[in-house]
Amino acid sequence: MKNNISTEPYKGVRDFYPENKFVQKYIFRKMREVVEAFGYEEYDASILEPTDLYKAKSGEEIINEQTYSFTDRGGRDVTLRPEMTPTIARMVAGKKRELAFPLRWYSIVNNFRYERPQKGRGREFWQLNVDMFGTKGIEAEIEAVTIAYNIMLKIGAIEKDFEIKINYAGIIGTVLAEKFDLSDGEKRNFIRLIDRWNGKKISDDDFNKKMEELLGKGKSEDLMKAMMNGEIKKIVDEQPEVKLCQEIIGRLKKRGITNVVFDPFIVRGFDYYTGVVFEVFDKNPDNNRAMFGGGRYDNLLDIFGEEKIPAVGFGMGDMTAIEFLKSRDLLPEYIPETNLYLCIIDEKFTDFADDLAQALRNQNLNVAIDYSYKKIGDQIKKANKKKIPFVICIGENEVKNDKFVLKRLVDGKQEEISREKIFSKISNF
C-alpha cells in the first residue's frame, strides 16, 4: 500500500480558498486606498534575506527562537523575513543617493515566525508596512497614527472600537534605572516582560511570577507597589519625552482623532525604536489586546554603515484585522468576480456559447462556461454553489433567435432579452 500525501498545509500557515482570499483582498484594498491617499508608493522585496540582516536590531526573541533560517545549496545563511523593517532599511540604504526624501513607501507582504499557532496569530502572516523616511518632526508620527486610524475606520470600525496608545521608547527603562537600580540586562528583560504582559501574551499571574524570577522578591514587590500607587506614573510624567507624546495627542485631537492616549508601558518588541512608539488596541472586552503598531527608528541605517535617516513606520497584520472584523460582524460577504455562468444544453452549441461569451467579455463582463454537458439543472446548481449571480442557458432556441433568458439566482427572477441587452441588464439588475 502506498502512503498518501497529506492535503493539510504546513502547520501554522493558511490555505486561501477563493472565499478566504476574497476577505484578504478586501482588507488589502482598504489598506491601499488609505495609504495611497497619503502619497505612499508600493515597493516589494523577496521573502528570502541574508540572515545577517536580522542579527543587529530585530531583537533576541525573534532571532533566537522565531526565525526560519537555513543554509542554501551554495552555503549562504538565509532567513525567511520575520518582519519588513530591516528590508526597507536595506533598500533605502542601498539607493540613498538616488532617492528623493521624504520617502513614503508601503508594502503588503508575508512574514514568517516560528510561534505556537493560535487565534489571530500564525507562523505566516501578511502585513501592510507603512514607512516614511526623511522627516525629523512629529508630523511623521502624526501621519503614521492618522493612517492607522483611517484604516481602522475604512474597514468599518468606529472610534470606540479601538484605542491608540502612544509612548516614548525607553522611557520606562530610564525611570526604572534611575529609581530602582536595575542593571541593563534586568532593564531589558523587564521591558520585554512588560511588552508581553501589555500585549496580553501572558496573564497577570504569569507577569507577577516572571517579575519575581527576574528581579527577586524584594525588588519586584517594590516595583509593583510603585506601579500601582502611581509613583512610577508621576516620575514618568516629568520626563521631557512625555511632552512630545502629549503634543502629538493634542494635534491628533484637533484633527478629530480622539481615541489616542499616553501609556508608559507600551513597549514594542524590536530593538530599533528610538522615539515615539504606538499600538492600536482592540477595545472588545472579550479580546482586549494589541492589534498592531509601530514607531520611530532613526538609527537603523547604521547597520549598513550609512548616515542616519529619520524614519517612522508601522506594520498591520491581516490575521488580527480579520479577527477584529469577525468579532464585530464586519466581514464582507463573498461575491465572486464572475458575473455570468453560461450553461450549454448540447455539445453542438459550444461554438455559439464561446462566441457569445467572448462578445460579453469584450464588454467587460466576466463569463464562465460550463463544458460538462450535464443536465441543465445540475449546471445551474453549480453556478449557485459558486455564488455567481446570473445564468444563461444556451440551446436550440437561443441559437435560432439570438434571444436569451437571463436568470438571477438570488431570487430566481428571469427575463428574455436580446444579446445587446445582456450587459446593461447584468450591470443594473
Add this chain to the structure above:
Amino acid sequence: MKNNISTEPYKGVRDFYPENKFVQKYIFRKMREVVEAFGYEEYDASILEPTDLYKAKSGEEIINEQTYSFTDRGGRDVTLRPEMTPTIARMVAGKKRELAFPLRWYSIVNNFRYERPQKGRGREFWQLNVDMFGTKGIEAEIEAVTIAYNIMLKIGAIEKDFEIKINYAGIIGTVLAEKFDLSDGEKRNFIRLIDRWNGKKISDDDFNKKMEELLGKGKSEDLMKAMMNGEIKKIVDEQPEVKLCQEIIGRLKKRGITNVVFDPFIVRGFDYYTGVVFEVFDKNPDNNRAMFGGGRYDNLLDIFGEEKIPAVGFGMGDMTAIEFLKSRDLLPEYIPETNLYLCIIDEKFTDFADDLAQALRNQNLNVAIDYSYKKIGDQIKKANKKKIPFVICIGENEVKNDKFVLKRLVDGKQEEISREKIFSKISNF
C-alpha cells in the same frame, strides 16, 4: 571597526523599488483582467509546503537540484514552493466534496528554484497560475491556450511576436521506444534533454554531445538522422493523439488564433502531464525561446489517495514577461499613485496644509505633504524626482485667500484656482 551589513538582496532575487513594482503590478493587472473575464477566481497558499508534496511528481531535476528545502524548528521537512501545481492539487483534493466543478482558479504567487541566475530567470520568480479542474474535453485546453494568447495581446504583443506550440505529453517517448528500442531510463533522459534543447537552455552542440553521452554514438546518430530526414515526424503524425492536437489547432483558428502549431518535441519539465501540453515561444530572432506553458494533468490527485479529476493549467512568470516587454519596447512608463505634492513654506502653515490635504483625499485625490520646511525650490525638485504630476505650495497668500497656484510639473504650466476647483483641474488637466 564594525562590519557593515550588505545592502544587496540575496543572490538571484529582486528588490522592487516603486518603479519596478509598478511594472510588475501593470503585468499582474493585465493578467487578472484576462483570467477574471474567463471566470477564474483567485486563491492563494503559503510558500512553505511540506517537502513530501514535491517528491511524487514534480520531476527529479527540481527535487534533487533546485528546491530550497530545510527542517523547521520542530523537525518538519519543508520546502519553499518551486511551482504552484502541487499546491492547487492539494487544496482541491482537501475540499473536493465541497467544491463545485468545473473549478476555475488562478493565483499570482512567488516560486523559488536554486538555479544560476541569468536574464529572465531568477531564484525567485512570480507567476500567474491558471487552472481548470473538472473538464474532460478539449474545451479546457482550448480555453487555456486562448487565455495565454489573450494575455500576450493584453500586454501589447501582436500575433507575429509569439508562437504557441502544442504537443501530446509522452508521444515522442512512445515513438522512440517503438522504433529505437530505448529503455525507460534512456527515454526519460532523452525527453528531458529535448526539453532543455527546445527551451534554448542548451546549445545545439551541447545537445548533440549529451545525446551521444546518453545513448552512445551509434544510436544517437541514427536518432539524429531520423529526426532530420522527417522519419520521426512521419511516425509521430500517425499517432491518434496528434489528431486531438490538430483539432485544437483548428478550433483555435476558427476563433481567430492563428499562431498555434503542432510540435512533437515540446516536452514540459514536470512529470505529471498526461495529455496535451503547450508552450508560448517568443519569436524575437535574438531571443527565440519558450516563455511559459502548461498542459493537462488528470492524475495528480492520485498522490493524495483521491479519485482523479481532469485538470488543465498553465503558469506564466513575471520575469520572462518583463523581458519580452523590454525587448519590444512595451514597458509602461512609471506614473506614481500620488497626484499632488503639497509644499509648505513655513511651519506655521502646516495645520492648514494638513486640512487641505485631507479635504482633497476625501475627494479621492492622493496627496503627499513635504514636512521638511526647506526652500520651496528644493521641495518642488523632490516632487519632480518622484514624478508626481502636480504641486501646490502653501504660504501666506494661500492661507489668507484660499486660492492656490496649481503647477503641472511636466511643462511648468500653472494656474491660480479656488479650493473647489483643485480636484477637477487635476482630473482633467
